[in-house]
Structures are given as structure tokens and as C-alpha cells.
Amino acid sequence: MIGLCDANSFFSSCERVFRPDLKNKPIVVLSNNDGIVVAADKMAKNMGFTRGKAWFEIEKEAEERGVYAFSSNYTLYQDLSNRIMSILERECPNIEQYSIDEAFIYPPKGMKAKDLRRIVTDSTGIPTSVGFAKTKTLVKIASKLAKKRADGAYTLDSENEDEALKKTALSDVWGVGWAWEKDLYKKGFRTAKDLRDCDLDYFEKRYPITLIRTIYELRGVEAHVESDRHISFMSGISFKDSVSDIDEMISRLSIQAENLSKKLSKNGYLASSFGVNFFTSRFIGEIDRPYGSLILNSPSNYTPTFVEAIERLTPVLFKEGMPYRGCRVFAFDLIREEERQISLFENGERVKKEESMSHIVSEIMGKYGRSAIHIASSKGRLKEDLMKRERKSQNYTTDFNELAEVY
DNA sequence: TCTGGGGTCCTAGGACCC
DNA sequence: TCTGGGGTCCTAGGACCC
Numbered sequence: 068m069i070g071l072c073d074a075n076s077f078f079s080s081c082e083r084v085f086r087p088d089l090k091n092k093p094i095v096v097l098s099n100n101d102g103i104v105v106a107a108d109k110m111a112k113n114m115g116f117t118r119g120k121a122w123f124e125i126e127k128e129a130e131e132r133g134v135y136a137f138s139s140n141y142t143l144y145q146d147l148s149n150r151i152m153s154i155l156e157r158e159c160p161n162i163e164q165y166s167i168d169e170a171f172i173y174p175p176k177g178m179k180a181k182d183l184r185r186i187v188t189d190s191t192g193i194p195t196s197v198g199f200a201k202t203k204t205l206v207k208i209a210s211k212l213a214k215k216r217a218d219g220a221y222t223l224d225s226e227n228e229d230e231a232l233k234k235t236a237l238s239d240v241w242g243v244g245w246a247w248e249k250d251l252y253k254k255g256f257r258t259a260k261d262l263r264d265c266d267l268d269y270f271e272k273r274y275p276i277t278l279i280r281t282i283y284e285l286r287g288v289e290a291h292v293e294s295d296r297h298i299s300f301m302s303g304i305s306f307k308d309s310v311s312d313i314d315e316m317i318s319r320l321s322i323q324a325e326n327l328s329k330k331l332s333k334n335g336y337l338a339s340s341f342g343v344n345f346f347t348s349r350f351i352g353e354i355d356r357p358y359g360s361l362i363l364n365s366p367s368n369y370t371p372t373f374v375e376a377i378e379r380l381t382p383v384l385f386k387e388g389m390p391y392r393g394c395r396v397f398a399f400d401l402i403r404e405e406e407r408q409i410s411l412f413e414n415g416e417r418v419k420k421e422e423s424m425s426h427i428v429s430e431i432m433g434k435y436g437r438s439a440i441h442i443a444s445s446k447g448r449l450k451e452d453l454m455k456r457e458r459k460s461q462n463y464t465t466d467f468n469e470l471a472e473v474y
Numbered sequence: 475t476c477t478g479g480g481g482t483c484c485t486a487g488g489a490c491c492c
Numbered sequence: 493t494c495t496g497g498g499g500t501c502c503t504a505g506g507a508c509c510c
């Protein structure tokens with residue numbers, strides 16, 4: 068048996084936990100730059116303010132109709148996510164976090180979906196749903212059905228399976244997206260049950276392995292490949308303004324590089340290759356989105372090494388005068404820090420220096436905060452400084468100056 | 475549908491080899 | 493150097509997920 072615990076409208080629910088006055092009010096959470104709606108609670112969804120809507124198009128109507136909008140506050144969401152995960156870990160021997168608001172769980176014998184759900188919801192204040200079923204694909208369906216039930220829990224077994232799959236639209240199956248749905252619809256498939264009962268021989272000849280695995284999973288056969296290894300990391304942003312100056316672009320890429328370094332070292336990885344990309348708006352004028360990468364002399368997660376790479380790559384890719392609206396940096400060909408081997412060409416002294424420097428930098432950050440020390444080319448700016456977040460809520464749980472107050 | 479930011483996996487097709 | 497066949501490796505890009 069596999070379980071899935073996921074939070075309902077997670078970001079919206081996080082905002083509501085600290086604002087009891089919003090108990091029955093519609094809430095949406097906006098992306099960086101207040102660009103689009105990234106999360107909407109049930110009420111907001113029912114009013115038509117769904118994920119993906121451009122905020123500038125709906126802002127006026129949403130306000131008139133009493134919708135509360137928040138800029139995203141990832142610090143808050145991450146903290147509440149950690150709380151949910153630690154409760155799940157306490158209750159179940161084995162969990163596999165899948166996203167910020169979801170985890171697969173391997174429940175101990177005798178555990179009931181609804182009991183687990185009650186524990187998590189009661190101790191965090193975040194409403195969750197819990198499903199139990201035979202495979203990951205099926206448990207995704209179970210948790211979706213759980214959301215419609217008063218107890219927030221649903222266990223899929225051989226008795227209710229046919230019925231449940233018949234109720235599930237193709238596009239609600241995990242692994243079936245927009246493109247496959249369109250294709251399958253033409254062939255007469257409508258529900259998860261149709262797909263499960265397809266002619267597998269025919270499908271195996273015509274469709275990619277990913278879809279075949281989904282069909283096996285619908286049949287109760289575990290087919291998901293397990294990998295706990297990261298393959299790449301990325302850090303990127305869209306700007307609130309446009310950038311047509313190369314030095315400014317290098318500076319902004321450096322901010323992303325700092326972010327990427329943190330991500331790598333937090334997870335214990337070094338990048339063997341490094342890439343940069345920047346792009347103009349897809350909606351205005353000529354589109355330009357150059358991409359370039361290089362292999363680093365030695366695997367690294369050291370910001371200055373990345374900045375050197377940025378300084379080499381950017382002049383080749385950058386078209387002066389283009390109104391770039393965003394940029395990204397990538398870390399590829401990751402190796403674990405423990406696996407670092409001094410390469411033939413590499414200077415051992417340099418590696419030692421990098422390591423001790425990284426250590427000092429993280430100590431300073433630990434003591435004085437994340438923004439205490441920076442690479443010079445970032446001009447002392449943080450990622451957040453490039454974003455517009457007019458509607459951000461407080462950091463209720465992580466910043467001493469912004470703690471929730473109780474009267 | 476696609477005005478965010480982050481990921482994973484798979485495939486097609488080119489380069490290059492014999 | 494464009495008249496064959498077959499393999500491997502790499503990369504861009506598509507499809508999916510949250």
C-alpha cells in the first residue's frame with residue numbers, strides 16, 4: 068500500500084493560517100512580479116480565478132469581487148511544508164517528499180487514511196487530503212477523490228476501483244497531459260478506466276515508455292522508476308523591468324549564480340558544467356533566448372567560479388539593445404561533494420581555498436543572515452530585489468520582527 | 475494556452491565512427 | 493567524397509509534473 072498526503076490549495080492555506088479573518092474569503096497567490104495566479108483556493112477557483120490567469124487582466128475584477136491576493140512568500144510556505152513533512156515522518160517509517168506540499172508515504176500496517184489525515188490537519192492548521200492505493204498513479208487518483216469527501220480521505224481498493232476510474236477524466240491521470248489527452252480523445256478514450264483497459268500490445272508499439280508505465284500503474288503494477296539523485300539545478304527569474312545592458316545582465320546572472328551555489332551546497336552537490344540563458348518576452352517583438360554552457364575546469368559549487376563562467380559566456384550570447392525580460396543559470400552533470408576528485412589539470416591548492424572560502428561564507432550567513440555577504444558583481448542585491456512583490460504577507464514564522472501577534 | 479520558477483524523463487536526429 | 497549500412501554518442505527539444 069502506498070499513501071499520498073497533499074495539502075489543499077497549499078499556498079492559499081498558508082496565507083489563511085495566520086489570517087483567521089479570511090476564513091471564508093477567496094484567496095489567490097501570485098507569482099513573482101505578481102505575474103500570474105499560481106494558487107487559488109476553492110472559492111477563488113469557483114469564481115473563475117484559476118491558476119495561470121494573468122494578474123493584470125483580472126486584478127480589477129478580482130478586487131471588486133472581494134478576492135484577497137498575496138504575492139508569493141516562499142519562506143513562509145517552506146517553513147509550513149517542513150512542519151507537515153516532519154509530522155508525516157513521525158507517523159510513518161518511510162516517506163518520500165514529492166513537492167513542497169505533497170509526500171508519498173508507506174503507511175505502517177493498520178493505519179487508516181482518515182486517521183493520518185486528521186493528525187496532520189489538526190497539528191498544522193493546513194487542510195490536507197490523504198489517499199491510499201496500490202501504486203503512485205492510483206494513489207494520486209485516490210487523493211483527488213479524497214478532496215471531495217468530508218473526512219478528506221479515500222482508500223482505493225479492488226471494490227471501488229472501477230467506479231473511481233470511471234469518474235476520473237483522462238487529463239486527471241498523473242502523467243497524461245495536454246498533448247496525450249488530445250491524442251487519446253481522438254481515439255475514443257475518455258476516462259482513466261478506458262486507458263487502463265486499452266489494448267496494451269497496440270500501445271506498446273505506438274506510445275513512449277512513459278505512457279506505458281502509466282497504464283501499468285493504473286492496472287496496479289508498480290512501474291515508477293525510483294531515483295533520489297538530482298540531475299540538474301536551476302535558478303532563474305523574470306524581471307519586473309527589461310535589461311538591454313550587458314553589465315547589468317552579468318550582474319543579474321550573478322545573483323542567480325549565488326542562489327544556485329546555495330542550492331547545490333545545501334544538497335551536497337558540485338556542478339561539472341554550467342549554463343546560462345536569457346530571454347525576451349514571448350509576447351512582445353522578436354524573441355531571443357540564447358543559451359550557452361561550458362564544462363568547468365573542476366566540479367564546483369563556488370559562486371565566483373560560476374561568475375567567471377557567466378563573464379565568459381554572456382558576451383558571446385548577448386545582443387546589445389534587446390529588451391531581455393529574464394535570465395537563468397543551470398548546473399549540470401552533478402557529482403556528490405564526497406566524490407570530488409582532484410583532476411589531473413586541477414590545482415589542489417585552489418580547491419582547498421574554495422572549500423575554506425565556502426565554509427567561511429556559510430558561517431557568516433549563518434550568523435548574520437543570508438544577505439550579510441555577497442559576490443561583488445551582484446551589487447549587493449538579492450533575488451527578491453529584482454521582483455515586484457507588492458502584496459507579500461509577513462514572514463510570520465521565520466523572521467523575529469514579523470512574528471504573528473496574539474492578542 | 476503559454477505573462478512563474480523549478481524539476482524529470484524520453485526521443486529524434488545529427489555528428490561521427492567503422 | 494554524397495553511389496551503403498550500421499553503430500554510438502550527444503544535444504535540442506518536447507512532454508510531463510508541482
